[in-house]
Amino acid sequence: MASFERRGKNSWRLVLSLGFGPNRKRMKQYQSLVIEDPALQQSISALDEIDPNILKSANNLNRFIESKEATSTAIRHAKKLNQHFQDEYLKFKYQAETGSLVRVKKIKFADFVEIWREKYGSDPEKLSPATYSNYNIVINSRLIPAFGHFWIDEITPLMILSFLKDLEKPGARLTPKMSGTLTERQKEKLMKPLDVGTIGYIYRVLKNILNRAVEWKLLAENPMNGIPKPGEKDPKRKLLEQRENPQFYDEAEAQRVVDALYKESRKWRLLILGSMIGGARRGELNGLEWPYVHFDEGYISIENNIPLSKHGKAVEKGPKSIASYRNIDMPKWYMDELRAYKDEWNHEKEQLEAEGLWQGGDRQYVFHNGTGKPYYYQHPSKWWKRFCERHGIRYIKFHGLRHSSGTLLLEDEDESNFDSILKVIQQRLGHSRFSTTSDVYVHVTKKVKRRAAGKYDKFARGNATIPKGDNGDKLGTQIFGKDHFESSENNLPLQ
Template sequence: MRGSIEKRGVYKWRLRVDLGIQTDNKRNRPSVTIEIDDPSLMKMSEKCTGYKDASRGLRDYLDDQLSDFKRRVLSGEYIQVDKMTFKEFVENEWKPKYASHEDNLAPLTYDTYCSHLENHIYPAFESKYLSEIKTLHIVTFVNNLSKPGARKDGRGKTLAAGTIQYIYRVLKNVLTRATEWQLIPSNPVTGVKKPKVEQKEVEFYDEVEAKEVIAALYLEPRYWRLLILGAIIGGCRRGELVGLEWSDVDFENMTVSIKKSISQTKKSKAIEKGPKSKSSKRIIEMPDWYMNELDIHLREWELQRKKAIVAGEWIGNERTYVFHAGRGKPLHHNSPTGWWAKFVKRHNLKRIRLHDLRHSSATLLIEAGASMKAIQKRLGHSKYQTTANIYAHVTKKVSRDTAEKFDKFAPRPQSVPNPSPSSKSAPN
């Protein structure tokens, strides 16, 4: 394998190796440019016009660099950035070396990222060389996302602001890795403003509405009642409830421990992972009345398992999911959402999302006088500010209601009689 060394600047030198003619009849000549940063070698580089008239010390250094470059090319370590397209980087580098690792992206997040890449980002960037993507390309791309026709699911003409911001985040993540791995000098997304999303006030049930919902739940099977109450009373996420096992339930101390979550199903198999964040691992104290009914559910659950084992239908093995699908298999993560929508319609209740029951839990606690710090811990938010921001409007309402309790002490306006004509002073 032949190699060559060519001066490209005062301190810059290009190293090239010749791998011969490839299957596409094109000559494969990968190259890399290095920059001299050793003060003594920099002086030598200043004084020569090329490799031939370079000093012995500089030639030895360049020869060593060329030998190392040849080794990297032959071993497959070298990546020819100027010939690498955006899609090649994503598929060959970003996915296997970063995105597919659960420490970096949760499985559900990974699938969402891949979906946005396929539907929105690849059509704009897949054939572009990684090194050619500039900030203006990103500006144009983000601007086009807000135009009619950008949505691919057929449910509307335009993308929601939150979706546009998510797509921006995916693209930034990919190009940040390319920057960190020194494949490009800087991230072109850095100069593009993050798309704005107006923070919507969360929906929730107040105390009166929550009592109506709970009353309606007592007309439903205990199985579903306890699951939904786990969101209203415990502030649990859907995936946390689906992943709950009896080993996480402490009847003596009246608590439920959140240790894992199931928010994804692939090929009929539940994907189990840790909670959303480190702080999401938590112990939640539950009311006695809830734990008492959960104890009844346990006895019904054990009887159901025995019958399934005798019939040869138990597929849960040693796992003990509290809300399993009938034979020990975890409940499908979307099932609670579907049941909840039908339940609300069936009882003519105010329509809110299943996840909003978690917001309702926090709201009820705020109205009862609980501190924001206690609510943060119960919900498993990693930052106090997150809790404070989400429920700011609720605390303002509670503060207003508290102040209005003093309205009854407001002084009544006293009527002041008009002076009679005779009492008026006569003009001079």
């Protein structure tokens, strides 16, 4: 018979007796049970209205079932709950006897997060500094307020589903920390639902933390198993948005970008082209130093990465992956201009040192903030957005410049060369897998699409010869023009 003790409105503790220990004390094992089924919760409410003590223990529930004073409806509710307790108790007993039961040390979610930070999150081998920083934003702003006060083993799938559903509702956005009052535009944005991508990122962080709890034997199973990652609600709308504003430039747009860059300083022109022509990541350009610029050989080496700034200081780490350590061949005109910029850079450094304003020490960041130190990691992206606004250029994210690099290499290539060119693009962009290059980053441009459509020109019927019919009439040749095919009387299926 199941043994249990009530702990809350819809929660109980199953009690498994393990006999007596060496000191003749009774040994017991416990497991929490939370009832989330709405039908069972209805039965709980019905019995609580009769007497809250009925469900206090297994003995009380059995006495009620055997009593002759209860109504048939109440007995039905009691038997339904009793069967549920029996089923859960037998599963608990089986796990304990077979050794598959994880003994859970009671720990609250907020306390476990601190363990996760120490043993996992802060380890750069597990998470990059930038990712860890973003995870902490989600943890502090979303996860701790929602789950921090719960025992980690009491977090249920239904609780997580409700949490994710609430994130989809209007008003789920957090009020920004700022001095002064919000503008009308900010107030309007606050009332919009969170982006699906943001909800998906929150889902990812929570699942990562709970996965560690399973690995470290604090949970028998991740309560997020079986809960799908929030997906795009309207894939058709997303597709239309991608078509209206693709995150890359074709050749004509790239030419307009270059023209506009020649109205800006040489430093920013070279930085932006380092991504659009060279395919370098933002953090790789932030971390680029002169010793890794090889003028005579015509390439730059990617050996450093600044993906994050913390407390005003750059966080440096190696490139994203082994494949990201690479040499990027650059056109001669770019290297010539980079050489001219180095002369300007040296002159600026001498002036700063003379005025006691140089803060770069022995480091030689190619694109520094005017004092020798690297730019704040997001600064290039912010400059790029203002640049697009100044010059009336269609805005794409800074990362889209990398997409453009691959696209521009493909644009004038014959389809028969695509595989070899994709391999070159993979190496230039520093992708670990060829599939990333072919499936994600490189897009088929307008020129390629037009060439593909042109393959079907041989099926055109601009000059159609009509053979002699079965009855011998209509001999000779008849020329069909546009008017013929568009005439309603000739709107028949082609045979």
